[in-house]
Amino acid sequence: MRKWIPGRTKYTLGGTLGILAVFTWDRHTEAQLLTRNVRTFYHGIALAFDYKLHGDDVTKLPALHERVANQMFDVFEKNAGLYIKIGQVIAAQSAVLPTAYQQRAKKLLDSAPAVPLSSIERVFLEDYGKLPQHIFKTFDPVPVASASIAQVHRATLWSGELVAVKVQKPAVRKQMTWDLLALRMLLHFYEYMFELPLSFTANFIERHIRQEVDFVNEARNGQRAWNNFLQQPKLRQMVYVPKIYGDISTERVLICEWVDGVQLTDTKKIAHLGLDYKEAMSIAIEAFASQIFESGFVHGDPHAGNVLVRNHPQNKRKPQVILLDHGLYVQESKEFRLNYCRLWQALYMFDLKTVEEVSRQWGIHDIEMFASITLQKPFSQDKAIHLQRTSIQEIYDFQMGIKARLKHFLEDQARFPQEMIFILRNMEIVRANNMMVGSPVNRLNLMAKWAVRGIDREENHDQQNRQLRLYQRPTHWVQSLAHFAVTKWRRFVFEFTLFMMNLSFCFVRVKQSAHQLLYGAPSQGFEELIDQRMKEQMYQQFGIVIDEHMFDA
Incomplete structure (x- = not known):
């Protein structure tokens, strides 16, 4: 017996050290596949049981919401990549979520850190066989924007044209398959725990997310959306999709015309341009409505950062709405x-x-x-x-x-009809844009x-x-x-x-x-009146207090 115990201890210690070594190695890799998935499963299951065990006690709800929100958004921030996008989807709905979720969602909106220039150069070497400075006349090494799956650099073509260069972060493709598998398994788990229909959407969502990381597909989407707007006499002059240089783009590098504009919800900057933000909002809503009800080819992520406003090139007193980021589209039957x-x-x-x-x-x-x-x-x-x-x-x-x-x-x-998943997402984001500026339309x-x-x-x-x-x-x-x-x-x-x-x-x-x-x-606008009544009832029924100043920053 005494001889057997040390042997078992030896194997136990050896196994433990081996696992620690694997985790240590994984944490120092760019993709961190093992670390990210273990983190997802551990917290995903823990949160489900937390709500299952304590969700019926109204007196414990505020503490429960704060605990769950902190855990959930910690996972999104640490995992980054597609998880930032998932967290931002939740953030778009946060006006009707408990205060704890709102505060963490607000922080997540800026939680898509840029990758170093060396990572960007590696993508160019793998896709073009050249560094950015050998492809462009000028290339700004400091990104002007960083999102969940890519970041944007300003550059100049040898012809002198100013362009936006969208470069995919190199770890995204390595992480994607495992991230989607983890999320699919969690959907099944939550469906079982809460008896709600969730998992039937997994294949449809996964297919569209995979398309979103293919920038050749994004180039096709942008050109197709622009062609559809050209068929609309009412919108062809009021909506603009920047020119896409598909012939020099790749699956991970998208090169588009650089267009200056201000965000749709930045009413002060729109007014500074001498434009009416109500008219701009109306054009934006009609643009997305035309996609939903006429062309059937619908933008899946129309948040304010993807909808810019500028003075119309032919009439400076009129607004022109610019649509960006055409990676996620859904085709209606x-x-x-x-x-x-x-x-x-x-x-x-x-x-x-x-x-x-x-x-x-x-x-x-x-x-x-x-x-x-x-x-x-x-x-x-x-x-x-x-x-x-x-x-x-x-x-x-x-x-x-x-x-x-x-x-x-x-x-x-x-x-x-699974198209409804992204149609309702589009409509909810458009509604939030309108509500954010006082529901002028x-x-x-x-x-x-x-x-x-x-x-x-x-x-x-x-x-x-x-x-x-x-x-x-x-x-x-x-x-x-x-x-x-x-x-x-x-x-x-x-x-x-x-x-x-x-x-x-x-x-x-x-x-x-x-x-x-x-x-x-x-006073409150049209959209706000509905939300305010929802908030009042959330407090009366669940004891949830909605933070009115979430988007003040």
């Missing part, structure tokens, strides 16, 4: 796009039959919840949309049963109008076919007249609802102006 257009029109016309038809077709069981998610405000089947004032009681009822409703939200996950009405434009384009094609059949068979006159009457009536109902929504919006804007005139500060 024609069937999905038309059904989504129909859904928006039906919600405004209180056509519950069509709402139910589309919802059932997509395997959605809870129609009211789906309508609320679509409009990003509580929806009731008992009142038309322009009569819905989103009372605190309605939000309370909505939140009380939200977890139980989520479990049964999808009757058939296989039928759910009636976003819902603008989007509804583009939804009808999407339907009209298809119906115009069908109308031409009907007219052709009409001349071939005169008995179709009656059918054509009936179709015309129904179409005109539906359009009247839709326009009336838009008019009533605009009245409500104008009332809020007048109230804002009057409040600013009397008290020196504007």
Whole structure:
């Protein structure tokens, strides 16, 4: 017995030292694959059990939120790479999250550190066989911006053109497969722990994230988006996508035209340019609405840093909106796009039959919840949309049963259109942009109008076919007249609802102006009123206090 124990101890010590040696080696590598994944699994499982064990005790919720937020965002910051992007997605939703999440999310927005010049030079040597100074006339070694997967340097081509050079951080591709595998496993784990439909989206999300790190694909996306805008008479002069030098770009280096502009939500700088920020916001919202409802090719990350404003080159008094970062796009199927257009029109016309038809077709069981998610405000089947004032009681009822409703939200996950994942993300970010500057634009009405434009384009094609059949068979006159009457009536109902929504919006804007005139500060905007009621109910129901000054910096 005495001879066996030292042997076991020896092997135990040897194994421990071996594991420590592997971890030490891994921590000094650029990718840190083992360290990052162990960190993810350990904290991911610990946080799930923490909420599972203590989430039902209201008195412990503030401490629980702070503990979980600190652990979660510590992991994002330490792992960096794709984890920064995941954390920034959560940060975009932070206005309705507990204070602890807001504070940590605010710090994460600037937590994408740049890599040293030596790493950037290694990418150039691997992709071009040359250093940056041999490819460009000038190349600024100090990046002007650093994001989760890449950083941007300013350079000049030998022709004299000023360009932005987006260089992928070298560790990203090494980390990506393992990061996505870890996140997929955590989705399955959380689905099991909380009985919520999560894992069915994994393949779709993974495919698009992989496309996002391919800069050749990003170049194609940018050119395609620009071609789509050129087909829109209303937008072709108001929206601009910088020229992409695809012939000299690679999968990890993207070279684009350098364009000066200010962020969409920087109202002071926009005013300094002599431009109206409300007009700029309206153009931006319409640009993304045109993608969702007409072209079907939709930008997946339209946050304010990717939407710039400048003086129009031909008319300095007018704004031109510049769209950047075309790595993440989703292509809607024609069937999905038309059904989504129909859904928006039906919600405004209180056509519950069509709402139910589309919802059932997509395997959605809870129609009211789906309508609320679509409009990003509580929806009731008992009142038309322009009569819905989103009372605190309605939000309370909505939140009380939200977890139980989520479990049964999808009757058939296989039928759910996965394009919706990124469409709703796009709409939420656009809503946050509008809200951040006081909701100067009636976003819902603008989007509804583009939804009808999407339907009209298809119906115009069908109308031409009907007219052709009409001349071939005169008995179709009656059918054509009936179709015309129904179409005109539906359009009247839709326009009336838009008019009533605009009245409500104008009332809020007048109230804002009057409040600013009397008290020196504007009152809440259209989007803020909904969020404020959500915040009030979050406090009443959960004891959560939302930090009003999260984005003051």
